[in-house]
């Protein structure tokens with residue numbers, strides 16, 4: 561099976577977790593695109609969605625799913641999103657598509673976070689995938705210098721602007737042994753909006769597409 565078929569398998573498996581008749585939190589990326597297509601098959605059962613990116617909002621709307629502003633919604637019972645890496649504690653690296661900040665906001669607001677991915681995303685130690693950091697544009701060089709002091713090698717994602725009109729530094733060379741500490745340390749650098757570590761708010765369940773069927777992983 562191709563990686564995309566495995567993503568699709570995990571995305572459709574997530575439908576079982578959508579028991580709400582209210583508003584569903586929707587992430588961003590190629591795996592989530594399959595989830596949005598799956599969600600469209602039960603759109604009559606839900607009120608609508610809150611979305612973590614303009615791209616996901618456009619796809620939801622194209623399917624006729626109403627997209628709410630998060631400020632209009634008092635409860636998000638479930639959030640479904642992909643990841644670039646997950647460790648066995650379901651702490652994640654996210655933001656390969658640059659949507660990390662809005663993703664982190666909806667994950668924080670949601671009662672349950674279901675992560676969907678192909679099985680290659682499960683790793684023992686986070687950090688092989690460069691860690692995205694969203695930065696206010698005028699702080700880019702300063703933040704990069706601070707990240708070098710922490711042992712990372714930041715690379716400016718040229719030509720990319722986030723939905724929040726900021727820039728991204730992709731940080732290479734980190735073995736992330738203490739994800740919670742690193743998440744806090746990076747967020748404490750002035751000019752950082754947020755970083756792609758989801759360690760303080762890990763996923764609750766991870767659905768992994770595999771050739772032998774979808775595997776359900778809970779935090780160890």
Ligand SMILES: O=C[C@H](O)[C@H](O)[C@H](O)COP(=O)(O)O
Nearest residue numbers: 589590591655656657658659
């Ligand atoms: O900013 C993008 C998100 O964090 C995605 O969830 C992540 O990059 C995984 O994307 P994909 O499902 O395309 O592998």
